[in-house]
Amino acid sequence: MELIEYPDRDLMMIDLANELAGELNEALMTHDQVSFAVPGGSTPGPVFDALCAADLDWSRVTVLVGDERRVPADHERSNERMIRARLLTSRAAAANYVSIRPDGDALPDISAHLPLSVLVVGMGADMHTASLFPGSPDLEAALASDAPDLMMVEASDGLEPRVTLSGRVLEEAMSSHVLIAGKEKREALDRATHATRMEAPIRTVLANATVHWAP
Ligand SMILES: O=C1O[C@H](COP(=O)(O)O)[C@@H](O)[C@H](O)[C@H]1O
Numbered sequence: 495m496e497l498i499e500y501p502d503r504d505l506m507m508i509d510l511a512n513e514l515a516g517e518l519n520e521a522l523m524t525h526d527q528v529s530f531a532v533p534g535g536s537t538p539g540p541v542f543d544a545l546c547a548a549d550l551d552w553s554r555v556t557v558l559v560g561d562e563r564r565v566p567a568d569h570e571r572s573n574e575r576m577i578r579a580r581l582l583t584s585r586a587a588a589a590n591y592v593s594i595r596p597d598g599d600a601l602p603d604i605s606a607h608l609p610l611s612v613l614v615v616g617m618g619a620d621m622h623t624a625s626l627f628p629g630s631p632d633l634e635a636a637l638a639s640d641a642p643d644l645m646m647v648e649a650s651d652g653l654e655p656r657v658t659l660s661g662r663v664l665e666e667a668m669s670s671h672v673l674i675a676g677k678e679k680r681e682a683l684d685r686a687t688h689a690t691r692m693e694a695p696i697r698t699v700l701a702n703a704t705v706h707w708a709p
Contacts, residue, residue, distance in 0.1 A: 514612060514614065538614065539580045561659065563625075611668050618682075632647035677709065
């Protein structure tokens with residue numbers, strides 16, 4: 495794990511947007527199509543605000559969200575809604591968006607987009623990442639080495655059920671970044687480094703990730 499500590503959030507968001515644009519551009523030089531999985535939640539919006547204007551061939555970039563809350567697509571808690579509004583705009587409007595939302599009981603086939611070229615995830619203060627939640631009855635199956643690419647899972651008490659990339663898909667990404675902010679999440683990151691994956695699902699990506707943190 496590499497940890498980058500920024501003096502403030504604004505700088506972190508701009509620096510990470512630049513780094514992601516550089517990585518996507520590099521991947522586009524050697525691949526016809528690249529895949530880019532991004533987090534939902536409240537933290538990444540400013541990264542998307544900067545990244546959406548990056549001068550790269552977005553028409554060859556497939557964007558997926560790493561996890562989705564099972565709420566209507568236009569619900570204020572929908573990760574897809576936020577990504578459409580904040581990332582898939584400006585130059586990035588030319589990207590191909592692959593929704594992970596279920597159709598009834600059926601989940602989309604995302605295998606054509608794997609392994610992920612570039613992955614960004616967030617982390618909750620409970621050390622969950624994507625929708626891999628400690629204490630979820632589905633966590634063990636979602637972390638199994640033979641887990642499907644996408645799974646419907648229960649989250650923590652009081653949160654809506656989710657769809658998430660499995661631990662295997664997160665772990666196999668070619669390049670991984672974790673984006674976190676604030677003291678509570680910095681302490682959670684420290685706890686995670688001494689915990690198991692069942693206690694701290696973020697550990698699934700930590701070994702090979704660059705963690706970006708600002709106060
Ligand atoms: O529920 C979720 O939480 C994490 C962290 O979100 P944040 O609001 O604390 O930034 C997020 O990465 C994930 O995509 C989301 O569904």
